[in-house]
Amino acid sequence: MREVAALAKVSIKSVSRVVNREPGVSPALARRVMSAAERLDYRHNLTASSLRRSDGRSATIGVVLEDVSNPFASALHRSIEDVAVERGVLVLAGSSDEDESRERRLVRAFASRRVDGLIIQPASHDHSYLLTERRAGTAIVFVDRPPSFFDADTVLTDNAAGVRRGVKHLASHGHKRIAFLGDLHTISTAAERFRGYKDELAALRIPFDERLVRLDLHGIEKAEAATAALLALKPRPTALFTGQNLVTIGAFRALRRAGLHTKVALVGFDDILLADLLEPGITVIAQDPGAIGRTAAEVMFRRLDGDRSPSQQHIVVTKMITRGSGEIAP
Amino acid sequence: MREVAALAKVSIKSVSRVVNREPGVSPALARRVMSAAERLDYRHNLTASSLRRSDGRSATIGVVLEDVSNPFASALHRSIEDVAVERGVLVLAGSSDEDESRERRLVRAFASRRVDGLIIQPASHDHSYLLTERRAGTAIVFVDRPPSFFDADTVLTDNAAGVRRGVKHLASHGHKRIAFLGDLHTISTAAERFRGYKDELAALRIPFDERLVRLDLHGIEKAEAATAALLALKPRPTALFTGQNLVTIGAFRALRRAGLHTKVALVGFDDILLADLLEPGITVIAQDPGAIGRTAAEVMFRRLDGDRSPSQQHIVVTKMITRGSGEIAP
DNA sequence: CCTAGAAATGACAACGTTGTCAAAAGACAA
DNA sequence: TTGTCTTTTGACAACGTTGTCATTTCTAGG
Numbered sequence: 001m002r003e004v005a006a007l008a009k010v011s012i013k014s015v016s017r018v019v020n021r022e023p024g025v026s027p028a029l030a031r032r033v034m035s036a037a038e039r040l041d042y043r044h045n046l047t048a049s050s051l052r053r054s055d056g057r058s059a060t061i062g063v064v065l066e067d068v069s070n071p072f073a074s075a076l077h078r079s080i081e082d083v084a085v086e087r088g089v090l091v092l093a094g095s096s097d098e099d100e101s102r103e104r105r106l107v108r109a110f111a112s113r114r115v116d117g118l119i120i121q122p123a124s125h126d127h128s129y130l131l132t133e134r135r136a137g138t139a140i141v142f143v144d145r146p147p148s149f150f151d152a153d154t155v156l157t158d159n160a161a162g163v164r165r166g167v168k169h170l171a172s173h174g175h176k177r178i179a180f181l182g183d184l185h186t187i188s189t190a191a192e193r194f195r196g197y198k199d200e201l202a203a204l205r206i207p208f209d210e211r212l213v214r215l216d217l218h219g220i221e222k223a224e225a226a227t228a229a230l231l232a233l234k235p236r237p238t239a240l241f242t243g244q245n246l247v248t249i250g251a252f253r254a255l256r257r258a259g260l261h262t263k264v265a266l267v268g269f270d271d272i273l274l275a276d277l278l279e280p281g282i283t284v285i286a287q288d289p290g291a292i293g294r295t296a297a298e299v300m301f302r303r304l305d306g307d308r309s310p311s312q313q314h315i316v317v318t319k320m321i322t323r324g325s326g327e328i329a330p
Numbered sequence: 331m332r333e334v335a336a337l338a339k340v341s342i343k344s345v346s347r348v349v350n351r352e353p354g355v356s357p358a359l360a361r362r363v364m365s366a367a368e369r370l371d372y373r374h375n376l377t378a379s380s381l382r383r384s385d386g387r388s389a390t391i392g393v394v395l396e397d398v399s400n401p402f403a404s405a406l407h408r409s410i411e412d413v414a415v416e417r418g419v420l421v422l423a424g425s426s427d428e429d430e431s432r433e434r435r436l437v438r439a440f441a442s443r444r445v446d447g448l449i450i451q452p453a454s455h456d457h458s459y460l461l462t463e464r465r466a467g468t469a470i471v472f473v474d475r476p477p478s479f480f481d482a483d484t485v486l487t488d489n490a491a492g493v494r495r496g497v498k499h500l501a502s503h504g505h506k507r508i509a510f511l512g513d514l515h516t517i518s519t520a521a522e523r524f525r526g527y528k529d530e531l532a533a534l535r536i537p538f539d540e541r542l543v544r545l546d547l548h549g550i551e552k553a554e555a556a557t558a559a560l561l562a563l564k565p566r567p568t569a570l571f572t573g574q575n576l577v578t579i580g581a582f583r584a585l586r587r588a589g590l591h592t593k594v595a596l597v598g599f600d601d602i603l604l605a606d607l608l609e610p611g612i613t614v615i616a617q618d619p620g621a622i623g624r625t626a627a628e629v630m631f632r633r634l635d636g637d638r639s640p641s642q643q644h645i646v647v648t649k650m651i652t653r654g655s656g657e658i659a660p
Numbered sequence: 661c662c663t664a665g666a667a668a669t670g671a672c673a674a675c676g677t678t679g680t681c682a683a684a685a686g687a688c689a690a
Numbered sequence: 691t692t693g694t695c696t697t698t699t700g701a702c703a704a705c706g707t708t709g710t711c712a713t714t715t716c717t718a719g720g
Contacts, residue, residue, distance in 0.1 A: 001676065001677070002676080010699080010700085011699065011700045011701075012676090012677085012678095012700090013678075013679095013699075013700060013701080013702095014698090014699060014700075016676095016677065016678060017678095017698095017699090019677095020678085024697065024698060024699090025698075025699090026697090026698065026699090029698080029699080041462045043438075043441055043442060043462065043466070044442050044676095044677090045381075045442065045444060045675095045676055045677070046442040046443050046444075046677095047377050047380060047381050047388065047443065047444050047675095047676080047677090048381050048675070048676035048677040048678090048705090049676080049677050049678075050377060050677090050705095051375075051377050051378050051381060051675095051676080051677070051678095051704095051705050051706065051707090052676080052677045052678045052679080052704075052705050053677085053678065053679090053705085054678080054679070054705095056705085058377065058443075060422070060443065067408065068398070068404055068407050068408050068411060068423075069401075069404040069405050069407060069408035070404075071399075071401065071404075071603075074398055074399040074400075074401075074404040074407075075399045077398050077399065077404075077423070078397065078398050078399035078425065081398060081423075081424065081425060085424075088439070090422050090424065090439050090440070090443065091422065091423060091424070092390070092420050092421065092422050092423075093398075093407075093411075093421060093422075093423050094411065094415075094420065094421070095408065095411060108373075109418070109420050110420070111373055112373060112374050112375065112376040113376050113377065113388075113390065113420065114375065114376075114377050132371045132373065136373070249603075249604065249607075252607060253607060256607060272603075272604065273401075273579075273602075273603060273604070274579065274602065274603070274604045274605075274608070275604075277579075277582060277583060277586060277608055278604070278607055278608060278609075279609050331706065331707070332706080340669080340670085341669065341670045341671075342670090342706090342707085342708095343669075343670060343671080343672095343708075343709095344668090344669060344670075346706095346707065346708060347668095347669090347708095349707095350708085354667065354668060354669090355668075355669085356667090356668065356669090359668080359669080374706095374707090375705095375706055375707070376707095377705095377706080377707090378675090378705070378706035378707040378708090379706080379707050379708075380675095380707090381674095381675050381676065381677090381705095381706080381707070381708095382674075382675050382706080382707045382708045382709080383675085383707085383708065383709090384675095384708080384709070386675085
């Protein structure tokens with residue numbers, strides 16, 4: 001900047017004014033500065049700028065996801081990015097792998113880079129450590145799962161209601177022995193979905209049978225094995241409800257292997273690419289990651305723009321997509 | 331930092347030393363500083379630090395991908411992150427959407443935040459604009475596609491060889507009328523794959539028939555329509571080679587709709603989640619995004635560590651996964 | 661006890677910007 | 691022309707760190 005100022009024969013403050021498009025600069029001076037900047041190919045240093053600015057904004061936000069390569073998480077990431085780019089804000093992303101300490105390490109790394117906001121898909125079960133960040137003015141929004149011991153804006157899918165709709169759908173096709181396969185019970189969405197299953201059974205006056213429940217199935221292989229075990233029961237369940245997309249895939253594999261994919265009904269939570277091309281197509285309760293991410297980003301920027309209203313929970317509804325597997329009669 | 335220094339009754343330089351774990355600090359002083367930092371919950375400001383440091387490193391890199399939510403791209407992203415976290419480096423990620431100007435805008439935004447390195451999956455066809463960045467010391471690596479008018483380390487899949495293997499596989503099952511469906515011809519990998527198709531036909535002495543070629547199919551819908559048109563030809567192709575994962579999905583949809591999925595053979599480039607559960611399973615030439623991303627990140631950090639050797643092209647091999655669709659006889 | 665050398669600590673400038681405030685230049689009326 | 695008010699420009703400090711170098715405090719040998 002000093003060199004640009006020298007070449008254009010103006011003060012560095014004037015260069016700063018031109019670079020930041022501040023009003024009250026004569027066109028002649030602006031032109032001179034711009035051509036000097038061009039000639040020296042000057043690159044504005046946002047690091048120094050944010051250090052000096054009174055608001056200290058870095059035009060960068062941090063996003064903590066379970067795994068940036070997970071389809072649901074990367075869809076969140078993309079929709080957050082779309083809202084951010086419109087404001088010239090860049091996104092730092094990291095994967096927590098469901099590990100509390102990794103989540104905290106990521107947040108610390110983001111904080112030391114002075115991000116303006118954080119969007120977190122929580123892995124940990126105590127978010128009180130975020131108090132310091134909030135006190136420092138960082139906007140914090142949770143997605144997909146609620147925070148613990150911390151009050152902040154949250155954007156959630158209505159998990160229990162979605163599951164209830166799926167279970168009801170199975171029951172309406174005549175099923176009474178409906179099994180449930182869920183992800184790690186420590187993940188709050190998984191717990192919510194299990195609760196939805198139990199609630200709907202109760203509402204339908206179908207007795208709860210714990211032999212039909214398998215929890216803590218993290219990943220395709222575990223789900224496949226658990227499904228195989230369920231299918232070996234006598235009498236065996238006539239329908240399966242799977243509480244997460246990898247669990248759905250594992251369950252479908254097991255059904256295929258047992259040759260029962262056209263006999264036992266299946267409804268899964270979360271949509272899966274290609275689910276429509278399988279035989280039968282898989283009926284799912286689909287979340288809307290685009291809407292979740294967009295909402296979270298918008299709420300975050302509203303906070304950064306000075307919104308001081310009490311924190312809110314935003315619920316994004318699910319959609320049932322029927323494709324065949326959920327419409328098999330017992 | 332000033333406050334911590336005051337509370338611990340030391341100079342700010344000593345606080346800096348403790349924070350950066352510089353040698354030659356007495357344990358007593360270190361302890362005093364740490365407890366003061368704890369009490370004030372001091373958060374180190376990496377922005378100011380990188381501004382002052384002599385190497386100017388920000389411990390942040392920028393990654394430009396086609397779309398962070400695309401499965402191939404997000405797998406790249408994840409493997410890059412894995413290498414970066416080990417070094418305490420964070421990743422800024424952005425989507426170019428195959429748009430040259432978006433790519434340039436992202437790079438500019440990264441540059442103004444003084445990233446240490448850039449990993450780019452190129453959308454543009456002239457990378458000479460990166461000269462300025464390189465001169466400033468930024469390490470630059472290209473992934474998936476080669477740069478144009480710019481010399482830099484590049485990590486690529488051997489696209490042509492992969493396609494040739496797939497086409498040969500089809501021919502070995504007796505196919506002579508093998509159609510090719512490709513993505514936008516402006517994408518260099520798509521062009522390479524098409525070249526592999528033509529080369530292998532020539533090697534096999536199968537005459538090239540341009541009626542069996544459909545290019546510029548970006549997205550599932552276009553691929554589906556193009557496949558339907560191909561299947562209406564008389565005589566129709568007995569096998570399809572699809573040059574990209576969404577094209578494969580579109581082609582499979584069309585085959586299913588026409589009831590030809592067990593009659594017409596299909597080999598696709600790029601693996602697809604669930605491809606093994608379809609009927610028939612889809613035979614693919616699989617890339618290894620994990621290896622590509624890891625290699626790119628390692629090369630980049632080697633450059634940052636001072637490697638000045640001439641830039642290199644790293645080739646990652648493909649793997650053929652046979653699942654049924656590619657083994658259908660004509 | 662003193663002294664030389666090593667180890668620990670500190671004072672101060674500088675990194676590249678922008679906020680503050682003052683000075684210079686221009687516009688306009690009398 | 692002068693005086694007043696407005697617009698444009700500039701000087702300088704400060705943001706939170708770390709590099710440089712000077713100073714103080716230890717350690718060990720005589």
